[in-house]
Amino acid sequence: MSSHGDPIPMTARQGGPLRGEALVPGDKSISHRALILGAMAVGETKISGLLEGQDVLDTGRAMEAFGAEVVNHGGGNWSVHGVGVGGFGEPDQVIDCGNSGTGVRLIMGAAATTDIAVTYTGDASLNSRPMGRVTDPLALFGTRAVGRAGGRLPMTLLGAKEPTPVRYVVPVPSAQVKSAVLLAGLNAPGETVVIEQEATRDHTERMLAGFGAEVSVEDTDEGRVITLKGQPELRPQTIAVPRDPSSAAFPVCAALLVEGSDVLVPNIGLNPTRAGLFYTLQEMGADLTFENMREEGGEPVADLRARYSPAMKGINVPPERAASMIDEYPVLSVVAAFAEGQTVMTGVNELRVKESDRIDAMAQGLRAAGVEVDEGEDWWTVTGRGFGQVAGGITAESRLDHRIAMSFLILGLASNAPVSVDDGGPIATSFPIFEDLMADLGAQIERTAR
Numbered sequence: 001m002s003s004h005g006d007p008i009p010m011t012a013r014q015g016g017p018l019r020g021e022a023l024v025p026g027d028k029s030i031s032h033r034a035l036i037l038g039a040m041a042v043g044e045t046k047i048s049g050l051l052e053g054q055d056v057l058d059t060g061r062a063m064e065a066f067g068a069e070v071v072n073h074g075g076g077n078w079s080v081h082g083v084g085v086g087g088f089g090e091p092d093q094v095i096d097c098g099n100s101g102t103g104v105r106l107i108m109g110a111a112a113t114t115d116i117a118v119t120y121t122g123d124a125s126l127n128s129r130p131m132g133r134v135t136d137p138l139a140l141f142g143t144r145a146v147g148r149a150g151g152r153l154p155m156t157l158l159g160a161k162e163p164t165p166v167r168y169v170v171p172v173p174s175a176q177v178k179s180a181v182l183l184a185g186l187n188a189p190g191e192t193v194v195i196e197q198e199a200t201r202d203h204t205e206r207m208l209a210g211f212g213a214e215v216s217v218e219d220t221d222e223g224r225v226i227t228l229k230g231q232p233e234l235r236p237q238t239i240a241v242p243r244d245p246s247s248a249a250f251p252v253c254a255a256l257l258v259e260g261s262d263v264l265v266p267n268i269g270l271n272p273t274r275a276g277l278f279y280t281l282q283e284m285g286a287d288l289t290f291e292n293m294r295e296e297g298g299e300p301v302a303d304l305r306a307r308y309s310p311a312m313k314g315i316n317v318p319p320e321r322a323a324s325m326i327d328e329y330p331v332l333s334v335v336a337a338f339a340e341g342q343t344v345m346t347g348v349n350e351l352r353v354k355e356s357d358r359i360d361a362m363a364q365g366l367r368a369a370g371v372e373v374d375e376g377e378d379w380w381t382v383t384g385r386g387f388g389q390v391a392g393g394i395t396a397e398s399r400l401d402h403r404i405a406m407s408f409l410i411l412g413l414a415s416n417a418p419v420s421v422d423d424g425g426p427i428a429t430s431f432p433i434f435e436d437l438m439a440d441l442g443a444q445i446e447r448t449a450r
């Protein structure tokens, strides 16, 4: 994958307005889940609009290593011939999940309750991220894990021989942890119960129900209680993946910041557990509208229209909204740099354990670009300089983190001097068409000579 290869330095600079339609690729979270549940069903699942980013391709290869047949029919159409719950075979090679936390954590869960030994690894970013948050609950099923110090990859998981169902209160707001436990629960007899205190993205619950599992969700004083009946036969599905709101965030924020812009981003998944950024931008005064609201495949979708919005103001982003926009804080911090007044972001410790420490990565680059940023362990603030007042003129480190690379390039489209990133390679993990899509809108982003 490109983030393993030579760095791809890139530079963004001011140009004319951004205009047109931005057809962003399929949702990354839903794409991973479609491949994994397809591999756990009996028969052929058909997927259209699959994200063909490296993270998802790595998950597809992993499903093949477990014995599923994964076929690319072209044009975003894929099929997965599954081996059934409990049908995973032992891979004869290490499972390399590249840069993807979602990939490795969900796959660990899916394989944890089958009696096979699996070794996982990833790139330097993934191998520095904590896996104990997943292997701790998987141990309750009877799975054993041996990895590097601090629960880091590479790591081998010995699947439970006789899995027992689990009741688990998720200690951090993480859809990856919740999903790993639910996927492990699929091959445990009886009921697995997962309780989350803060609602996180619910694609796993929705898709499990779609594949015919018995799954119920109840809001109680203890939190959101998800109950799954183990050992179902999953029925293959036809899945149309909606476009990714987390990718849409980049052309949307660019349009808000670049003078004269008017961009339509059609058919975006607006699941409420994902849409927090768009409500935050509206509260800041963005000219952002949801057109043609509708339901598709059980998920709310709309066309987003974003226009240049030079009167945005900083706000306090409520901590209870964090999970619904967790991947969007880096690009929000860029918008906040142009707004008037301070933007306060609290309840965001999780940002420190993503592909990079995202608070530190954005704070360092924004400060170098002339923006005041203050931070604590689980909060940060950006003091907006106003439109036309952000200096830029930096080269930011992307730290093997696609969202950091794209966020700094968006900064460069509106700052006074160009902004470069040392490596745009990681962008291909989630948004492989980013450069072409932005160029079609009129953005001045180019690869720079090293």
Ligand SMILES: O=C(O)C1=C[C@@H](OP(=O)(O)O)[C@@H](O)[C@H](O)C1
Residues within 6 Å of the ligand: 028, 029, 030, 101, 102, 173, 174, 175, 176, 177, 179, 201, 326, 327, 350
């Ligand atoms: O479940 C998922 O698909 C994801 C969950 C989130 O991670 P956490 O579970 O670590 O919050 C998010 O950051 C990631 O991009 C995708």
Ligand SMILES: C=C(OP(=O)(O)O)C(=O)O
Residues within 6 Å of the ligand: 099, 100, 101, 102, 103, 327, 354, 355, 403, 430
């Ligand atoms: C955090 C992210 O992904 P993952 O955890 O799957 O690596 C992301 O895409 O922003």
